[in-house]
Structures are given as structure tokens and as C-alpha cells.
Amino acid sequence: MISVADFNLTLNGKAILQQVSVAIEAGEVFVILGPNGAGKSSLLKVLAGEFEAYKPAVQFHQRPLSSYAPRELAQLRAVMPQAVHLDFPFLAEEVVSMAIPYVGKAEVNRRVDEALALFDVRHLAQRNYLTLSGGEQQRVQLARVLAQILTAAKQAEQTGGLPPLLLLDECTSSLDLAHQQQVFKVLRRLARAVKMAVVAVLHDLNLASHYADRALLLSEGKIVQQGPIHQVLTQSTIEAVYQTPVEIIERPDRYPVIVPL
Amino acid sequence: MRLIKCAPCGLSVLAVVVLLMAVVSMTIGAIQIGWLDVVLALFGLSDNAQWNWVVQEIRLPRVILGILVGAGLAVAGAAMQGLFRNPLADPGLVGVSTGAALAAVSVIVLGSTYLAGWTAMTGYYAVPIAAFLGGLTITWLIYQIATKDGRTDVALMLLAGIAINAIAGAATGVLTYYSTDEALRSLTFWTMGSLASATWTDVLVSGIPILLAIGLLPYFALTLNAFLMGERVSEHIGFNVKLAKRAIIVLTALSVGAAVAVSGVIGFVGLVAPHLVRLLLGPDHRWVLPGSALMGAILVILSDSIARIIVAPAELPIGLVMAAIGGPFFLALLLQRRNRVGF
Numbered sequence: 001m002i003s004v005a006d007f008n009l010t011l012n013g014k015a016i017l018q019q020v021s022v023a024i025e026a027g028e029v030f031v032i033l034g035p036n037g038a039g040k041s042s043l044l045k046v047l048a049g050e051f052e053a054y055k056p057a058v059q060f061h062q063r064p065l066s067s068y069a070p071r072e073l074a075q076l077r078a079v080m081p082q083a084v085h086l087d088f089p090f091l092a093e094e095v096v097s098m099a100i101p102y103v104g105k106a107e108v109n110r111r112v113d114e115a116l117a118l119f120d121v122r123h124l125a126q127r128n129y130l131t132l133s134g135g136e137q138q139r140v141q142l143a144r145v146l147a148q149i150l151t152a153a154k155q156a157e158q159t160g161g162l163p164p165l166l167l168l169d170e171c172t173s174s175l176d177l178a179h180q181q182q183v184f185k186v187l188r189r190l191a192r193a194v195k196m197a198v199v200a201v202l203h204d205l206n207l208a209s210h211y212a213d214r215a216l217l218l219s220e221g222k223i224v225q226q227g228p229i230h231q232v233l234t235q236s237t238i239e240a241v242y243q244t245p246v247e248i249i250e251r252p253d254r255y256p257v258i259v260p261l
Numbered sequence: 262m263r264l265i266k267c268a269p270c271g272l273s274v275l276a277v278v279v280l281l282m283a284v285v286s287m288t289i290g291a292i293q294i295g296w297l298d299v300v301l302a303l304f305g306l307s308d309n310a311q312w313n314w315v316v317q318e319i320r321l322p323r324v325i326l327g328i329l330v331g332a333g334l335a336v337a338g339a340a341m342q343g344l345f346r347n348p349l350a351d352p353g354l355v356g357v358s359t360g361a362a363l364a365a366v367s368v369i370v371l372g373s374t375y376l377a378g379w380t381a382m383t384g385y386y387a388v389p390i391a392a393f394l395g396g397l398t399i400t401w402l403i404y405q406i407a408t409k410d411g412r413t414d415v416a417l418m419l420l421a422g423i424a425i426n427a428i429a430g431a432a433t434g435v436l437t438y439y440s441t442d443e444a445l446r447s448l449t450f451w452t453m454g455s456l457a458s459a460t461w462t463d464v465l466v467s468g469i470p471i472l473l474a475i476g477l478l479p480y481f482a483l484t485l486n487a488f489l490m491g492e493r494v495s496e497h498i499g500f501n502v503k504l505a506k507r508a509i510i511v512l513t514a515l516s517v518g519a520a521v522a523v524s525g526v527i528g529f530v531g532l533v534a535p536h537l538v539r540l541l542l543g544p545d546h547r548w549v550l551p552g553s554a555l556m557g558a559i560l561v562i563l564s565d566s567i568a569r570i571i572v573a574p575a576e577l578p579i580g581l582v583m584a585a586i587g588g589p590f591f592l593a594l595l596l597q598r599r600n601r602v603g604f
Contacts, residue, residue, distance in 0.1 A: 050493060074499025084490045087347055088544040098490070099498055101483040148498065 001026045001197045002047055002060045002077075002165055009042060009054060009221075016042045017221045026163045027195040029188050031208045031229070034218035035242055040201045041082065041169055043218065047199065048079045048167050061162050071102065075152050077165040078145035082173075082201075084137075086129060092116070092140045093125040099148035115147035116140070118186050120179065134174040142171055142183060146190075153194040163195035170201055180204070184211040205258045209233055217241060233258060264541050268548040271541055275555035279328065282559055286327070286566045287320040291574060323459040326467065327565050328558040330456070330524045331534070333471035333516040334358075335557020338531020339538070339549050340478050340513050341400070343485035344506065345407065347415050348536065349594065352517045353528030355418060356425030357399045361514075361521040362451045363429040363436075364395025370440040389466050393518030399425055400510050453580030454527035456565050467519040474516035475554050481505045482546035489544075527564075527580045529587020530557050536594070560586075 003023035009016045017039050024030045032040045049055045055066035060077070068076075078099070086095070096112045103111070116122040119139040124132060129140060149164035156163040166187070172180045187198045188211050202208050208215060208229060215232040217225040219241045225232045235248050238258065245261040265271035287299045294302065294312055301307040302316035334352060341350040341357075352358045368391040372380040380387045403425070407418035433451055449455075484505040487495035496502045520527070538552035564582040571577060 048497065050496075070496070070501055071499040074497065079493075079497040081491070081493060084494060085346070086490050088489050089539070090486075090489075090544055094543075094545065095490075098483075098487045101487070101498065101500075 001163065002058065002199075004046065004058055007046070007054075007057055009039075009046060009051070011042075015221055017046070020218075020221075020223055022216055022223075022226065024165075024197050024199055026197050027191055028213040029184075029191050029198045029200070029211055031212040031215045032199065032201045032218065033203075033205065033208060033215055033232070034224075037220075038218040039221040040218055042221075043216075044079075044167055044169050044199065044201050048077075049073070060165070074148060075164075076149065076162060077167065078148040079167045080141055080145045080169060080171050082169040084141055089128045089130050091125065092121065092127050092129050092132065092136075095129050095140055096144045096147050099144045103151075111147050111150050112143075115143040115150060118146060119143045120182060135176060135179060138171065138174045139179065139183070142168075149196070153190065153196055156196070157194040163197065165197045166199070168198065168200040170203065172202075172204070172207065180207060181210075187211070205233060205238070206255075209258060210255045230256065263543045268542045268545070268552075272548065272552055272555065275552060275559070279555055279558045279562070282562045282566075283324045283328065286324050286562050287316060289566055289569055290315070290320060318461075322461050322464050323456050323565070324562060325464050326459040326523060327456050327561045329464065329467055329471050330520040330527065331530055331557035331559070331561030332475055332554035333467070333520040333557070334527065334530040335534035335553040335560070336475050336478055336550055337513040337516040337520075338557075339535035339546070339553040340481075340485065340509050341531065342535055343488055343546055344404070344509050344513070345415075345418060346489050346491070347418070348539075349415060349532070349591075350418065351529065351532035352396070352513070353526065353531060354426075354591075355399070355403050355422035356429060357396045357403070357514065357517050358521050358526045358528065359426050359429040359433070360399030361392040361396035361518045362526050363433045364391040364398075364518075365389075365522050366433050366436050366451055367391065370436045386466070389470070389519055389522040392522040393470070393515050396518040396521070397511065397514035399429075400514050404510065449578055450525045452526055453578035454525035454583075455576075455578055455580075456524055456561075457576055459523070463523040467523040470515045470519040474512040475551070478509070478512050479547065479550045481509055482550055485509070485546040525578075525580065527561065527583050529583050529591065530560055532594075533587050533590050534560055536590070 001024055005021045007020045008018055020043060032043055034040050045051065046054055047058060049058065049065045056064045058065040093112050093116065096115055097108050100108055100111060113122065116125055119142045121136060121139045121143060124136060129137065132140065145166060149166065152161065152164040155161035172183055175183060184207060190196050191198050212229040214227060215229045216223060217232050217237065224241055225237050235246060238246050247259050247261055249257045249259060284296050284299055288294050288296050292315060294316065298307050298312060299316055302312045303321065305313050305317065307313050338351050341352060342348050365388050368376055368379060368387050372387060383390050403418060403421050406421045407414050430452065437451065484495055484500040487498045487500060492502055534556040535549055535553040538549050538556050542548040542552050564579050568577040568579045568582045
């Protein structure tokens with residue numbers, strides 16, 4: 001669905017990513033892992049097309065990213081950055097509706113409602129976004145990015161249109177335990193149901209172990225390991241990359257748990 | 262939070278208030294004319310020929326100029342606040358108005374010597390176009406200084422504004438003191454503003470660019486809404502951010518330049534008006550932009566009326582009255598942001 005091959009990213013003379021090749025498929029939850037400063041967010045930004053000069057190198061649905069018109073791209077893929085700063089007192093539902101400026105009012109209301117409900121923030125629809133807690137704001141932002149591609153998702157399911165893509169940078173960093181699980185359950189369900197692809201930068205290895213299909217482990221801008229999640233999350237690899245001892249607890253019929261020692 | 266739920270109704274109410282205040286404002290002056298006579302005189306129907314003349318040639322251009330200047334400054338303030346993603350941006354505070362004033366004064370003082378080529382080229386519009394270019398330069402400069410990676414550093418923005426205000430203010434002062442040019446109005450005019458010498462020519466010169474800005478800026482209302490969450494976010498939502506940014510900077514400068522060229526520097530309109538509108542109608546730019554234009558008109562007509570009444574038969578500079586209202590308002594805003602639960 002989206003891919004780069006043998007990709008190098010250099011910013012201000014510094015090599016940020018080196019020889020990165022990755023191909024994300026429709027219907028999967030793909031996580032990007034690695035220590036701080038490994039280049040995870042940069043890779044996500046490359047896929048999001050934030051570096052103008054590198055857009056031709058990114059293939060999205062068999063076309064270079066640079067060949068898409070802004071609106072065409074917006075309907076097929078949404079991006080949630082690590083942090084969103086908003087200084088104006090919009091209602092939560094208005095924040096979500098900003099993602100879909102080109103559809104009619106009734107359709108906006110329906111989609112906003114659906115997106116808010118998916119992330120358990122429907123009851124906050126009429127609240128001032130600035131008065132919400134960090135976790136609530138994050139869930140409203142998740143609803144916003146999902147609302148943006150909801151139509152493409154429905155079309156992909158019903159008429160076999162191009163499935164959409166979600167790019168998420170640490171989208172659960174402010175969430176409590178239950179909501180972290182709930183968010184990834186929703187994301188995985190959508191990935192399966194409508195063949196949507198989810199690419200998430202994550203720090204929590206256990207969330208990755210629980211919900212991801214495949215993973216890419218980065219260190220200092222290079223790929224250390226890539227593949228099915230449980231082939232990536234091995235004790236030796238984690239210890240080498242994160243420079244800290246861990247134990248992996250294998251459990252029958254459950255995802256393995258990673259415990260730092 | 263949001264006093265009026267139905268935004269179009271709110272805009273209509275504001276429009277009616279503008280009209281009412283315009284009529285009331287035209288009753289005030291050296292000769293007291295009742296509001297009914299003002300309305301009659303507007304159409305030349307008053308029995309008193311002097312009243313007809315006073316209303317049509319002196320008071321009407323003044324009040325229309327006030328409406329235009331107020332609307333122009335306020336809509337520019339609202340758009341700048343969106344562009345800078347911060348409710349404290351104001352053409353006066355960040356130096357755009359003083360930059361425009363400096364350019365205008367330069368053309369008037371140096372128009373027959375160093376800048377003779379410029380005046381020959383632009384003719385009648387030499388001053389307003391210079392003011393526009395001055396405003397454009399400063400807006401662009403402040404944006405470059407204060408914005409990095411799609412985020413605005415508010416402290417940098419305001420501090421850069423202080424520096425630019427000081428530099429442009431000093432240069433304007435020097436030019437006015439050394440000039441003997443009769444075309445140049447007093448330093449007070451350029452630093453504190455006035456509508457006292459309003460003519461129909463002023464209305465025409467400033468009206469076109471200001472109405473252009475008021476007419477075109479709302480096309481970018483949805484982009485500005487998304488812009489409040491960051492440049493990247495609005496790009497990912499599918500807006501043409503580069504185009505919108507350039508257009509907003511140009512239209513803002515156009516509006517401020519035109520207002521400054523005919524009325525000098527009137528501060529705080531661009532800060533107070535959008536703020537009151539957000540309290541009334543919420544922060545959505547589809548309502549904030551037209552609402553600010555109307556609210557700005559109300560504020561300027563009100564200040565101009567107060568400026569004429571308070572020391573009659575003399576007049577205060579209108580900028581003084583606006584500063585007396587806007588200064589405390591600005592402080593209150595800062596205090597509120599200290600406590601930081603919405604506004």
C-alpha cells in the first residue's frame with residue numbers, strides 16, 4: 001500500500017535514515033519501534049509526505065506521493081502528529097469536523113458522531129477542547145484523523161475502492177491502560193474489517209506485542225529488524241537495541257509479555 | 262462560553278448595531294443635529310441646507326471611513342491571530358501598523374526628493390501603496406522571526422513587535438520633526454490616529470483594498486480553522502497551505518496599509534474586536550472574520566464619538582481612546598491566560 005525502497009533521509013547534512021526499505025500492506029497494523037532519536041517519527045513523516053523533496057520516493061497505492069493532489073491524498077490517508085497545540089476554545093466536535101471540510105453538514109455530523117463514539121469520547125462532543133484532559137484531547141484527535149478517512153474506509157469495504165491509511169505518532173502516549181487497549185482494539189478491528197492500514201510509532205513494546213501484525217525496529221536511522229512482530233521482539237534484539245536487560249514471558253495462547261529487569 | 266448559538270443571527274445583530282451607531286455618531290459635533298434630521302439630511306431632504314451639507318460632506322465620510330478602518334483593522338487582526346495561531350497577535354502590537362505608517366510618512370516627506378521616482382510611478386496612490394508594502398514587509402518579517410516548524414513562539418512574536426514598533430516609531434518621529442512639508446500631518450496623527458480630516462477621497466482610496474480583504478479572507482476561513490492546530494495538520498487535511506498563507510499575509514497587509522494611510526495608527530482594534538466576537542460566536546473563522554469586521558466598525562465609531570465628546574469642542578486622538586479601552590483589555594487577557602482555562 002505504501003512503501004519506500006533503499007531510502008536515505010539527510011537533514012542539514014545529518015543522516016537521519018539510512019537504507020530503509022519498508023512496504024506496508026492493506027489490512028495490517030504495522031508498528032515502528034526503536035529508542036529515542038532512532039528516526040521513528042522521521043520515517044513516519046516521510047510516509048506522510050512532510051518532506052517535499054522526498055515525496056517522489058514514496059509509493060502510495062502504486063503511485064508516487066508527489067503525484068497526488070492534496071485533497072485526493074487527504075481522503076485516503078490521515079496523519080496524527082505526536083502533539084497538537086490548539087489555543088482556541090473550539091468544541092470537541094468542531095475539532096473533529098475540521099478534518100472533513102469538503103462534505104455536507106449532515107454527513108459531517110454523522111461522521112463526527114461515529115468517530116467520537118469509536119474512541120469513547122462522544123459524551124465530550126459539546127465540551128470546550130481546551131478544558132479536556134490530555135488523554136481526552138488525544139482521543140478527540142484520534143477521532144479527528146479517523147473521521148478524515150471514514151468515507152474511504154466505507155467505500156473500500158462496500159465497493160472495493162482503495163483502502164485508506166492511518167499514520168499515528170505515539171497516539172496513546174497520554175492514555176490510561178484501558179483506553180490504550182481500547183484504541184488499539186478499534187484500530188485493529190478497522191484494519192481487518194475495511195483493509196485499512198495502520199502505521200503507528202510506539203514506545204510500549206507490550207502494546208506492540210499485543211496488537212501489531214508486523215514491526216520495524218530502528219536504531220540510529222538504520223533498520224535492525226523487520227518482520228512479523230514476534231520475530232522482531234526477541235530478547236537478544238531488544239537488549240541490543242535498547243541497551244537494557246529484559247525478560248520475555250511466553251504464555252500459551254496469549255501474546256508474549258516483555259518485562260524489563 | 263458562547264453567548265449566541267445562532268451565528269448568522271449574531272452577525273445580523275452586529276450589522277444593525279453598526280448602522281444605529283453610525284446614525285448616532287452623526288448627530289454629534291459642533292452643531293447638534295437630531296437623529297431624524299441626520300437621516301433626512303443623508304438624502305438631502307432636510308429643510309436646513311447647512312445640515313444637508315454638514316452631514317453629507319463632513320460627518321458621513323467620517324463615519325464611513327471609521328467603519329472601513331475599524332472593519333479593516335479588525336478583520337486583519339482576526340486573520341493574523343489565525344495565521345500566528347495565537348489570540349494575542351494584533352497589527353498594532355506586532356508592528357505592522359507602525360511599519361505601514363513609517364512607509365507612508367517616508368513617501369510624504371521624501372516624495373519629492375529621494376523617493377521622487379516612486380511618487381511619479383504610483384501617482385495618487387503613492388502613500389497607500391507604500392503603507393501596504395510597509396505592512397507587508399513587517400508581517401512577513403514577524404512571521405519569519407516568530408514561526409518555526411509550523412509553530413509560533415508567542416514571546417518572540419511580541420518581543421519582535423516591541424523592537425519593530427520602537428524602530429519604526431523612532432524613524433517616523435525623526436522624519437516628522439525634520440520635515441516642513443505641509444502635506445505631512447502631525448506626529449500625533451501617525452502615532453495615535455485620527456478620522457478628523459476624513460474626505461470622500463479617503464473613503465475611496467481605503468475602501469477598495471479594505472473591502473477586497475473583507476471579501477476574500479473568508480475564503481480561507483476553513484483553512485485558518487485547521488491552521489490553528491498547526492501548518493502540517495492543515496496540510497494533511499488537504500488544504501493548500503502555502504497559497505493560503507501568502508494570500509492571508511498579503512490581504513492582511515493590504516487592509517492594515519489602507520487603514521493606516523488614511524487614519525494613522527489606531528491600536529488594539531485588531532485585538533479587541535476578534536476577541537469579543539469569539540466570546541459571542543465562538544472561534545470558527547467562518548463567523549469570526551465577518552463578525553470582527555462588524556465589531557471593529559462598532560469599536561472605531563464608538564471611540565471616535567467618545568474622542569469628539571469628551572473634550573468638546575476640541576478632539577482627542579482616536580488612538581488614545583482605543584488605547585484606553587484596549588490596554589486594560591490586553592492586560593486582562595494576559596491575566597486570564599495565566600490562569601489558563603479557556604477564554
